[in-house]
Amino acid sequence: MPSSNFSLESPPATKAQLAALMQNILDDDVVNLQAPCPTGPAPDLTAMELADCYRLAWQLLVTGVDIPATRRLVAAIAGKGSATAEQTVQFKFMRARFKKMRFACANYSEQHAYPESLDSITRLMGRFQDAFKNGQRYRTLWLGIRLWCRLRDGFFAGLHDTLIEAKLSTVESFQRYIAVENQHLAETSREDAFLTARQFHDLRKIISRRIALSDTRRALSSSPEYDALSLFLATINGLMGKMHDDLVVKKIQNKLVYEQELFKFPDEISTRIRALVM
Template sequence: MNRWNKFSAETEQRLFTAIDEDDIADEHVSLPDTINLQCTEENIRANYGLCLQYWEDGFTRAELLRLVLKQLRNGGLSKQERMQYKYIRSRYKHLRFALRLYSRKHKAPLWFAKTTVFLGRFQDAFKNKNQEHINFYGKLLRVYLSIPVWMLVRYSLRHIRMESVKDFIAYRQQQMRDLQTLIAKPQLTGREFHDVRKIISQQVSYYDTLRSIDPANHEAQQVSRFLAAINGIMGDKHDDMVADDLAGVKAYSDPAPLDADLRQRLELLLARYPL
């Protein structure tokens, strides 16, 4: 069954707003006493369907390719074009989270996954004015955004087998156990810190989608905002870690303790998450 529900423009806009707020740290939001993990097959299908629609409706292949080619040819996107690129990339990332969460394989199809990675590397390259990487990833993206690849990717995304409710819940619980293992360490390397953030980002994407479909779901709203606060704090910290590494102040691979506030939030999440 490969037909997906069609959602309203208002629902898509709610998702856009939720994702756009995911790096904003709301200091005062808390969690329900116990996070309810239950859902239905309809929830899983609807969530994936909205994420797919959000990706399909948000831009055209030609628009994205034009941005890539412009950056390649004359080395400069305007501020507005950079923002457009950022938002397109965020649609890729949100759909990649959806594929990891809801698909039976818990991973994105290869061509889509690679495109998402290359879009990120290309963005890093033009942000940091790294011409060698701009050329390298730009040329790769020209191939990955060609019509044959685009059609293959679109087809694969519309023919994804969804995970069962039982295994979807088990997958999310395993993510939390992985998080538990990571933060049990007194200090984390840059990569481990990034792994923690990836788990949080994926979880927040689930609740963002859930609350966009059902704005009356107050628990989804609450958990989403709590996770977004963690995401925001970790995003700022990760930027500092990368900057320190580039400046030679502190190597990315050097272990460092988690900030007390961040650790407290992560521990509260684990305490409220049924494992």
């Protein structure tokens, strides 16, 4: 990143850290309506911790995703137009690692943005997953072919170069980024808020990035503050995920204009977001 001696591979994460992060990811949409909102701020991250979090996300991706095996999985689902329960879980776990890396780029890079190559393939994975989960056989085939073509052996090498060439966020830039996102959360979750499905989905991305941040930090070093924050964020994320799944189904059934139709932001979710950022 900023210095020539920065390495995404070294120091290597321990097996325990990688396992803890993956488990955190799997738990990040578990709803616990009794989870209290943390009363104190989460500990600030240092420059070294920002680098460690970035590195851990990269190592989780490259140690857990085998490109040839993933291509075979995509081909099997695309060819049949549907996925077995086992294939659905395998694809979900694989995509979770890509999403985690994408969130890391937003959280820890100076640009606080997704690299285009990583963003486009992760979004393609999401559309492919929606297609086979909702029984869209022809769409599953078409998107599967596109995804199979994108998953080349050189993908990780190209992404590695992109991440190395980027600049790691400074602590000050990171704090400004968090403040801007908090402001957006506060404004969008006000009591009289109405949203489109697209705006709702974009809002959920902020929550997803925030829980990814907390999950990575506590995988590196356990903290009661981060544990409590992740539990509360997981409830918000789970509630929003279930609602967005329903919105996607309505869109597929032509019962919802995804980009335009407004609906009231459910109090069950908005009150929790306001408690988090106000």
